[in-house]
Amino acid sequence: MHWTQQLPLEAYLLLSATLFTIGVVGVLVRRNAIIILMSIEIMLNAVNVALVAFSAYLGTIEGQLLVFFVMAVAAAEAAVGLAIVLALFRTQQTVYVDEINLMKW
Amino acid sequence: MALQVLLFLLFGAGAIGTALAVISRRNPVASALWMVAYFLTLAGIYLTLQAQFIAVIQVLIYAGAIMVLMVFVIMLLNLGNPEQLRERFNPRVVLATALGALLVLQLLVYFVSRPTGFRQLSPEAARLGTTEAIGSVLFTDYLFPFEAVSLLLLSAVVGAVILAKRKLEG
Numbered sequence: 001m002h003w004t005q006q007l008p009l010e011a012y013l014l015l016s017a018t019l020f021t022i023g024v025v026g027v028l029v030r031r032n033a034i035i036i037l038m039s040i041e042i043m044l045n046a047v048n049v050a051l052v053a054f055s056a057y058l059g060t061i062e063g064q065l066l067v068f069f070v071m072a073v074a075a076a077e078a079a080v081g082l083a084i085v086l087a088l089f090r091t092q093q094t095v096y097v098d099e100i101n102l103m104k105w
Numbered sequence: 106m107a108l109q110v111l112l113f114l115l116f117g118a119g120a121i122g123t124a125l126a127v128i129s130r131r132n133p134v135a136s137a138l139w140m141v142a143y144f145l146t147l148a149g150i151y152l153t154l155q156a157q158f159i160a161v162i163q164v165l166i167y168a169g170a171i172m173v174l175m176v177f178v179i180m181l182l183n184l185g186n187p188e189q190l191r192e193r194f195n196p197r198v199v200l201a202t203a204l205g206a207l208l209v210l211q212l213l214v215y216f217v218s219r220p221t222g223f224r225q226l227s228p229e230a231a232r233l234g235t236t237e238a239i240g241s242v243l244f245t246d247y248l249f250p251f252e253a254v255s256l257l258l259l260s261a262v263v264g265a266v267i268l269a270k271r272k273l274e275g
Binding site for chain 2: 004005006007008009010011012013014015017018019021022023024025026028029030032034035037038039041042045048049052053055056057058059060061064065067068069071072073074075076077078079080082083084085086087089090095
């Protein structure tokens with residue numbers, strides 16, 4: 001059947017891969033630690049798209065359960081990550097990751 | 106054109122556009138607002154996959170809770186004049202974008218040359234996406250991971266409080 005009538009699984013996987021790559025590029029090019037955290041969230045959400053797509057196309061529920069757990073872990077990651085950014089800003093007065101080089105050799 | 110395809114193209118283009126806006130805005134507040142739009146378009150993508158429960162908690166948890174936390178921290182940091190937020194141009198931007206485009210191209214070639222064979226939504230999909238279906242599996246077969254995640258969230262809360270505290274003693 002033609003793709004304009006029925007989407008194959010690959011359409012969702014390609015969208016997921018594209019969004020994940022945008023997240024990777026965001027982590028690589030940005031200096032602001034908060035925007036780097038947001039790029040990590042972009043990547044986590046891109047993986048969720050692939051998981052939900054597999055779940056819906058294969059007719060199994062495990063993918064959607066895994067998305068539920070990914071969301072919980074992402075919430076924990078955001079809370080701890082932002083606390084680290086806050087602590088860094090308090091001691092270094094900056095959130096730009098290339099100015100934080102205390103542990104750089 | 107079928108409705109699922111139309112909505113997929115709409116929300117998919119929206120998700121890619123808003124994700125690009127998130128990583129390209131100079132001002133972190135603008136990035137955070139684009140991030141909210143990104144989460145909302147993804148909720149639309151989940152709806153095209155008949156995953157109602159995931160779509161709703163996507164809006165509640167991500168667009169609601171996590172982004173409020175992000176905006177809150179951005180406001181708290183008081184990064185100063187947006188004019189001074191300009192990031193210096195760096196050749197790694199070009200390199201990272203080129204490598205990213207190459208990766209997507211490789212995956213496109215892979216998906217087109219080796220189809221998975223799943224051409225339509227499973228007839229079970231509409232039943233699987235409901236709160237009832239997810240809840241009944243979550244609280245029986247997956248009870249232990251569920252409890253483990255609650256422990257993880259508790260330790261994250263304690264860790265965040267300790268990290269953000271000014272002085273540990275007192």
